[in-house]
Amino acid sequence: APPAATGLGELLGDPLVRALLVASGLRFMGGFTLGVWIVPFYRGAFPGEIGTEFALLKAAVNGVAGSVSAIGGGYLADRWSRTEPRAVVWLPAAGSLLAIPLWIGTLTAPTLTLSLACLFGEYLAAECWFGPVIAALQRAAPPGTQGLTQGSLAALTFLGNLAPLALGAAVAGKWGGADLPTLLLWSVPLLYAASAAVFVYAGEVEGGSHQLKP
Numbered sequence: 001a002p003p004a005a006t007g008l009g010e011l012l013g014d015p016l017v018r019a020l021l022v023a024s025g026l027r028f029m030g031g032f033t034l035g036v037w038i039v040p041f042y043r044g045a046f047p048g049e050i051g052t053e054f055a056l057l058k059a060a061v062n063g064v065a066g067s068v069s070a071i072g073g074g075y076l077a078d079r080w081s082r083t084e085p086r087a088v089v090w091l092p093a094a095g096s097l098l099a100i101p102l103w104i105g106t107l108t109a110p111t112l113t114l115s116l117a118c119l120f121g122e123y124l125a126a127e128c129w130f131g132p133v134i135a136a137l138q139r140a141a142p143p144g145t146q147g148l149t150q151g152s153l154a155a156l157t158f159l160g161n162l163a164p165l166a167l168g169a170a171v172a173g174k175w176g177g178a179d180l181p182t183l184l185l186w187s188v189p190l191l192y193a194a195s196a197a198v199f200v201y202a203g204e205v206e207g208g209s210h211q212l213k214p
Contacts (some may be wrong), residue, residue, distance in 0.1 A: 006150060007145050007148050008143070008152070009148060010142050011141065011142060011145050011148055011152060012152075013142075014140065014142055014207050015205045015206065015207055016067035016140040016205050016206070016207025016210060016211060016212070017137065017140050017141060017142075017149065017207065018021025018088070019198055019201055019202035019205050020133060020136055020137050020140060020199075020202050021091075021137075021153065021156065021177065022198050023092070023133075023195050023196075023198035023199045023201075023202060024133055024153060024156055024195075025159045025160065026189070026191050026198060027092070027096065027129055027192070027195040028156050028157055028159065028160025028163075028192045028193035029159065029160045029162070029163035029189030029191045030096075030163070030187075030192045030195060031127075031160065032157075032160040032161055032163055032164050033163045033164045033167055033184070033185065033187055033191065034103070034122075034184075034188050035164075036168075037164060037167060037168075037180065037184055038058075038106075038119070038184075039058070039113050039185055040180060041107065041180055041184060042054070042058075042112070042115075043183060044180060044181070045112075045115075045181070046112045046115075047076060049112045054112070057116055058116070060094060061119050061120045061123060062123065063114060064120075065120045065121075065122075065123035065124045065127070066123050066127045068124060069095070069123060069124050069125065069126065069127035069128045070127050070128065070130055070131060071131075072093065072128060073091060073092075073127070073131050073132055073156045074128075074131030074132065074135075076091060076128070077091050077131060077132035077135060078112060078135075079137075081132075083210045084214075085213070086161055086203035086212045086213060086214075087132070087214055088132040088133065088135050088136040088139075088202060088212065089132070089133075089136060089199040089202045089203045089212060090199070090200070091128060091129070091132050091202065092128065092129030092132055092133055092195075092196070092199050093195075093196035093197075093199040093200050094164065094196075095125050095126050095127075095128040095129055096125075096129065096192040096193070096195050096196040096199070097192070097196050097210060098125040098126075099122045099125040099126035099129055099192055100188075100189045101107075101193055102118050102119075102121040102122035102125060102146060102194065103119075103122050103189060103192075104185065104189065105117040105118035105121075105122075106119045106122055107181055107184055107185050108185075126192070129199075133153075133199075134150075134153070135211065136202070137149050137150075137153060139164070139210050139212075140207050140210045140212075163187070167183055167184075169181055171183060
């Protein structure tokens with residue numbers, strides 16, 4: 001077999017790496033579904049308020065909350081993992097679960113301002129996952145596969161983009177009569193919860209060359 005195929009087989013054969021990649025794939029699916037469909041949702045929910053001011057506010061929500069969460073998540077994981085190695089997966093799991101009620105608030109808020117406030121909180125909670133997971137993958141990767149590990153994580157973005165595509169097909173086909181808000185209300189929380197469950201599982205599984213559980 002080609003060296004890359006051998007390395008990929010070794011990588012995916014490691015239970016801890018596999019769990020981390022599955023959890024990351026689910027998290028990408030939830031995040032991309034939110035990112036792609038939130039503006040169409042707002043256009044339908046608040047059609048008279050979507051203009052330049054909204055675009056600026058939405059950009060601020062994405063940029064500020066997402067950046068603060070990403071940096072804060074990495075910092076907290078570094079501090080917490082000194083005493084609890086599983087912090088690198090517990091923090092992404094906690095962020096995903098905390099984001100669920102904030103996402104529900106985003107979709108059900110009676111005003112655009114309140115909805116954007118909930119969305120800000122959602123990004124603040126949810127986007128803390130990426131840095132800790134990269135750290136966990138680097139520790140768990142079999143020797144000599146660190147680059148392949150990063151490539152595999154990047155490739156999962158393709159899988160993540162299939163989720164909003166499927167939701168778009170569901171909206172267009174009106175599968176089961178569901179509308180966009182209803183589909184968003186169920187799909188993103190389910191993907192976040194599934195991701196959180198697999199992250200917690202990753203904290204307990206024994207990897208081939210590394211494990212997070214003390």
